[in-house]
Amino acid sequence: MIAHGYLILLFPLLAFAVNGLWLARRNGFAAGLFSILMSAASLAYAIPLALEWFAAVHGGDASAPVEAWRFTWLPLEGALKVDFSMILDPISVMMLLVIGTVALLVNVYSMGYMRHDPSRGRFFALLSLFAFSMLGLVIAGNVFQMYVFWELVGVSSYLLIGFWYEKPSAVAASKKAMIVTRFADSFFLLGIVLAAYAAGSMDFSVLNGSAIAAMSREVSLGGFHVNLLFLASLLMFLGGWGKSAMFPLHIWLPDAMEGPTPVSSIIHSATMVVAGVYLTARFFPMFAAAPGFLDLVRVVGIFTALFAAVIACTQKDIKRILAFSTLSQLGYMMFSLGAAATVLGGVNTAAYSASAFHIFTHAFFKCLLFLGAGALIHHVHANELDAMGGLWKKLPLTWISMLLACLAIAGIPPFSGFWSKDEIILAAWQSGHGLSAALALFTGFLTAFYMFRLYFLAFHGEPRGGHGEGHGRHEDPWMTVPIVILAVPTVLSGLLAKDFFHHFALPHQVLSESPVEHVAWLPATAATLGILGLFLAFVLYGRRGADAKAALSVEGRGGWYRLILNKFYIDELYLFVARRLLIGGFAGAVKWVDTNVVDAAVGATASGTLRSGALLRRLQNGNLAFYIGAFLFGILLLRILGRLPL
């Protein structure tokens, strides 16, 4: 079973190939069915494989990666080579199952959601490509393979976010996602090159093991002395920084909502954005060994968690609220990994397993939230809360499921989110990071508030917008069934999987020094804060007589509200730098030379003024002289700047 683990990847790849090359154009419905079939097959293979793996490692060291297969893909220089392999360890197996489940349900859901889209065949092809890339990423046994699939994830998300390429905003969003993540990826690539030459291998087992000692040395970099291990860790982590949309590279994620909602769901629940956290978890032993590195991870994580939660409290577009909540939850996961470094200098592996646990629970309730949001949008044909309200009558099953998911993400016991979030905060507390833990608790309060703000404004109160006509239920079974199915793990996955993560999801090759201090008041505080947030949202938006219109209006708000509503104007800042300085400044200058010096003569010629002898004249019009001058100037420049021993 394990030896043929590649089948998990081959099924979605097959769906992509068949749909993309042939079926998509002929019959979108058949393409969808084929995609569902293939993703079901992939999941059906992954489950027994996971059980077999579990049986094999049970009782032994579960965190040691099991290698399912390996072949050499590309020999580089000397002993340095790139293998393709599949490793099974607690986090990769967990991700295989999560991705398989989410991909299958999103495929089913898309049958309903994309029902009227003429190019849905293409959609299913791309969805399969995305699932394939993500599966390839998590099984990677070395960093190069991970990078290849990492980029494939980027490309397929680019194609999916820009799926409705008739919409200029969708295209702009897909481009933004691609450029921002690619910017971060270029550091990742750099880190790979650096580590490959410093450590002589790209395998995780080496990079997380023997290479740590080899890289723990100072190198001189442009006059500065830096720790090589820290540098390599930072470069690799920057890739994850962008992919997981940590502040300040978070700007692409809210815009990525321009894609069809199932895409938002799959990108934000189990896959693309989690890749950055997954990368950090994969490199955990190496990052933990780099001095002070996990503190950086922790600070980035908790800041993003809080920052995004604040913004989410003011947004009106439900998909954007969910996007910011994703950012916030990703912040939790990152924070948890970072909090593994105890103040005493040890490593608290409980924080690592808490992060993996939160990836697991978050995947289900976030996927449900997005699918539910898609059902709402499908129903009212708008993204804004302005057009919703009182929808519980129209979409009863969606309503119940969404309520469960909101309770889960708000951290109300006994729903899944409570358990994983509690583990994170507990681990941070145990590691001695009191302030960060307090901030995480406060973020939990904000989470409950903004999620229930969304919930009350969407489902309760008077219907706003013109969807009041018609009676009875308006639910599409293709869409409702996945939502209801997801409600099961949303409620139960925390309670049931708690012990599994606690005992098995531990980092390999890391000795834990976790202080087993039990903090009984922490879960109670977290739950109380969650309920407080819920209650505050109820008072403001949910109770009878609450004025939803006024609550959503920007009129009469102070400067702080506007600042937060506009996401602290960070997008505008980027736009200014990119457009004004880079494109407008440098490229404008180049363009000016190109038009006024270079093109001038071509333009003159094109107007047909060429007579005999004019060629000679053109030789003297300054144009060619400019070129030759530049040529000679270039030689001089090389002589001076090239530091030649002349």
Next chain:
Amino acid sequence: MHALLPDLVLMALAFFAAFSGAGRRRPNLGFHASWIGLLGVLAVYAVRAFALDAAPVDLFGGAWRIDRLGLLWRVVFTLSALCAVLLSRGNFQRRSGGREALTQPGEFFALLLFSTLGGITVVSARELLTLFIGLELATIPLFFLAAWNKRDDSSGEASVKYVAMGGVSSAVMLFGLSYLYGFCGSLSLDALAVRIAAEPDHALLWIGVLFVIAGAGFKLTLFPFHLWAPDVYEGSSTPLAAYLSVGSKSVAIAFLATLVCGPFAAVRETLTPVLLLLAGATTLAGNLGALKQGRLRRFMAWSGVSQAGFLVLALAGPAPLARSSLVFYMFVYAFANYLAFFVFAIVARSRDEGFSSLRGMSREWPALAVLLAISMFSLAGIPPMAGFLGKFGLLASAASGKNFLAVAFMVLNGVIGLYIYLTVLRSAWVDRVADGEALAPLESGRRERIMVWILAAALLLAGIVPFLSQRIVQLLSPH
């Protein structure tokens, strides 16, 4: 002597093509002879380079050597010429990009073949004079080819600029080579290597090096010797622009690699800053230049400038790695660039060659838009397209020489690179034809359709199954 046979066949083919134009009765003879002949020679080179055990053969008193590396370069050159011949066929049959059809196909193909022979001379030469002659033979035919459209003013203008700049660069190059000769007292590369190792700080040597690099920089479109490229690409014909961007560039980088990885290897440490400086400046200039272009060929010229920077970067690594990564990258680059130019040629059949002519392609002909995307993603270096492996090889070569800061700079430049290639895709995928405005429908012939599919398949295949890069690394490794 039989090792020389394919080269001689190629030369005979060039003469044959030149004279085939004289006979009026068979107007297609030159074309068919050229492409079939090139295909045959390409097959022979490929088999000898990849499959057979080719021990180096020294001829003409050691002035001419046929070795593994030379054979691999020959495959690149003939592949590029073959694509150029197939691409240019359409320009003789009908108007293209709003310009008159070209005439005199026989002579056109003959000059392309002579230019290819020049490249072969460069990679075989073991002494400076032959090297220089090869480089000139590779360049001079292109002066004529740039002016081929005699009735078109901009074509004449392009050619004049090209000739004038080419003249300056040849002079500079010859000046540099003469200093190297003066320094060494011999024309042989082996003697030069010995002499450089003995006296690495001699001023004569470094004057020579400086001027030789500047001269080669012109042909490779390195900043600031690149200014001619956008004009010449835009003014000449599509197939010539394609050949300039691939064939001519691969000859130039082969020339530079011959020297830098050969006799100059002893002074690589000193030479590295110059190379890195050129690489960084060139890629940045190319990227910025390409940002705001509206003409396709002009865009490709700037894109070629940007790519040239990456080529030079690889030279900063150890010789075996630099060589193998360059050869592989030129294969990939040939696939990607010719794919783009074939697509542009299809567009130019009925339209002007501007970005605006790409509008609506995703609706009119989705497959073509996908193929264009494959080409652009490969040029941007995104997996699984072969361009990624190619770029990674170039970066790995430079990193292996411990030039991490330069690698970092180039990798970051790749982000702007991605942006510029996305602008092409935006035109093809997003921009729509305004209401009331009609673009002429896209047309294509069977030859173009077959070629775009073959090239795209090659790009994907070489990226996913790395047999090609693997084989090249294996063949060129010193053991």
